[in-house]
Amino acid sequence: ALVSLRQLLDHAAENGYGLPAFNVNNLEQVQAIMAAADATGSPVIMQASAGARKYAGEPFLRHLIDAAIESYPHIPVVMHQDHGQTPAVCMTAIRSGFTSVMMDGSLEADGKSVASYDYNVAVSREVVKFAHSIGVSVEAELGVLGSLETMMGDKEDGHGADGTMTREQLLTDASQAADFVARTQCDALAIAIGTSHGAYKFSRKPTGDILAIDRIKEIHARIPNTHLVMHGSSSVPQELLAIIREFGGDMKETYGVPVEEIQEGIRHGVRKINIDTDIRLAMTAATRKYLFENPSKFDPRDFLKPAREAATLICKSRMMSFGCEGMA
Ligand code: G3H
Ligand code: 13P
Ligand code: NA
Ligand code: ZN
Secondary structure, eight states, X not given: OBOOHHHXXXXXXXXXXXXXXXXXXXXXXXXXHHHHHHXXXXXXXXXXXXXXXXXXXXXXXXXXXXXXXXXXXXXXXXXXXXXXXXXXXXXXHHHTTOSEEEEOTTBOTTSSSBOOHHHHHHHHHHHHHHHHTTTOEEEEEESOOBOTTTOBBOOTTXXXXXXXXXXXXXXOOHHHHHHHHHXXXXXXXXXXXXXXXXXXXXXXXXXXXXXXXXHHHHHHHHOTTSEEEEOSOOOOOHHHHHHHHHTTOOOOOOBOOOHHHHHHHHTTTEXXXXXXXXXXXXXXXHHHHHXXXXXXXXXXXXXXXXXXXXXXXXXHHHHHHTTOTTOO
């Protein structure tokens, strides 16, 4: 059944678990997530980014998620729009049937310039007003995603702040978060704690100076009833990088967000954990391996099947680690 984000996150808070929110772009990813949810009895959040809408088109994404709901009627599913850059983009998604939207007002509508606090409050509030009048949930963002190692805004996948940031900008302020939530009435708040999108997050296994899990605790202490969201939360498994390299891929040394750090976040109010890159890595590793070992195969189903299975495995693993088992 299609449900709102608020419903799922309230349940997660009551029961002390976190929900992975997986980005989807195609059929195999949707099927992989649902297979993992079915196997573990987990609720599901599927989200479509601007890049996904550009790649597949919103109708295809919407109908793929609808098909997932029809195929697994016993699993609650949130259809969420990831990183809406303007209120207009959010309104369109709401009108087309999404049950949750992210209004990302941390950046201006160009997706590159850091927005003023007042701008962020105004656009987030505007979307909340419209969304709440029809039972749709809203995630807002305070703070700018980027690296505390390089002090650079998040640029890897083409959306994110341009240029050098200050530590202040890259870490959400706890008292500002309290004011922000009071003024916007958002259902969930994405925070900046040193993570960034994509595969290249950290040059070493992160420690507290570059991945600020303690900041989550400060924020949660101020706004205990607000569901916190971690973006850029792929763990970038070293074993997937190794397979990609073994079968012809070229990926530099890199580290993601350790699952244990996410679990620590979940103990302090993190309820939604955004994951895209790990599914990409799993599918690419399986595809490269399959095609290398079976050079005469040319039917896409032959390599998409192991790719889909690899995606299912990683989704299952995150659902189990975040405590979702049996919560559907
Ligand atoms: O927001 C970040 C997600 O990883 C989506 O990436 O814009 O390449 O679809 P994308
Ligand atoms: P990753 O790139 O770490 O998977 O993060 C995805 C994300 O935050 C989508 O909004
Ligand atoms: Na990055
Ligand atoms: Zn994100």
